[in-house]
Amino acid sequence: MLKEYYELLGVSETATDEEIKTAYDTLKEKYKEERWLDGEAGNEAARMLNKLDSAYAEITSARTESKTNTDGESAFEKVANAIKNNDVETAQRLLDEFNERSAEWHYLQAVIFYKKNWVNESKKQLELAMQMDETNVKYRDAYNKMNAKNDYARAGQNANGGYNQNPYSSAPRSENYDEPQMGGNACADCISCCYMNLCINCLFNLCCGCR
DSSP: OHHHHHHHHTOOTTOOHHHHHHHHHHHHHHHHHHTTSSTHHHHHHHHHHHHHHHHHHHHHHHHHHHTBOTTSOBHHHHHHHHHHTTOHHHHHHHHHTOSOOOHHHHHHHHHHHHHTTOHHHHHHHHHHHHHHOTTOHHHHHHHHHHHHHHHHHHHHHHHTTTOOSSTTOOSOBOTTSSSBOTTOOHHHHHHHHHHHHHHHHHHSOGGGOOO
């Protein structure tokens, strides 16, 4: 039966969720206009609208169920658990298997990038997540914490003459950035290190689950 629904939308069963949604929206707009036609043409358009809604609902429901394993753990939860266990490679592999890149997908990708210390890439993924789901508090909090952390790191750099290559350390570095210069501020280093660890622990709080 699902095959008929895909055919009704004019897409293949391997189409991404985004492609299915685009096909559904396009056809729905078409039949909305045609339902005002006179005679049987208008009636047929009205019937097609109902069929489209049913087909899209059934496909969406089936795909949601397919992303849940026998233990009731969703695909997003599997990625989150891999991240919690510091198994970044598995988390990335699971994330790459998704057909649809939703707001939660971009959020989890941001977490993985952050675990790899790819801060700029992580920030971009968070921005995409917020654009797709503007009301999500979890995404906004993570983004604000990252910005606060980066501001703190820049302040430490400026206080030490701007020679910091590592944004999480306040120790000034030599021009070739190979070794820290001697005589750095040890107290400042300790504070920066503690702050860094605190941010890593709280920036992406996955304990609340993925939605």
